Amino acid sequence: MALNTQPNLARPDDFYEALIDMHRDLDDAQSQSANAQLILLLANHIGDHATLLEAMxxxxxxxxDASVQGAQAHLCGRMPF
Incomplete structure (x- = not known):
């Protein structure tokens, strides 16, 4: 199974809102735990080792890339988006 890196969410804004809601009222440790559980659930759903390695x-x-862009933006006085 090849990793699909093209936009593929039918409702991306709704997904993002649900992801933010999942973290609401959680402390940092709980938020990291929720992320880890979500990753493992989705990895199990995908199931293909090569695809998971490519995603990682x-x-x-x-x-x-984001760290480099953030540092460059900081030096130029602008945000990286």
């Missing part, structure tokens, strides 16, 4: 690689690269 993309996620890791996204963090690295």
């Amino acid at each position: 690689r993309h996620a890791r690269e996204g963090v690295t």
Whole structure:
């Protein structure tokens, strides 16, 4: 199964709102636990090892890219979005 990195959510704004609501009233530790449980549930649903490894690689690269962009934006006095 190839990782689909193209927009694929039928209702992305509703999903984002639900994701934010999932974290409402949780402390940092509870929020991290909820994220970990969500990741494991979705990983189990996907089930394909190669696809999961590719997703982890993309996620890791996204963090690295965001850190570089954030540092550049900070130096230029602007936000990275």
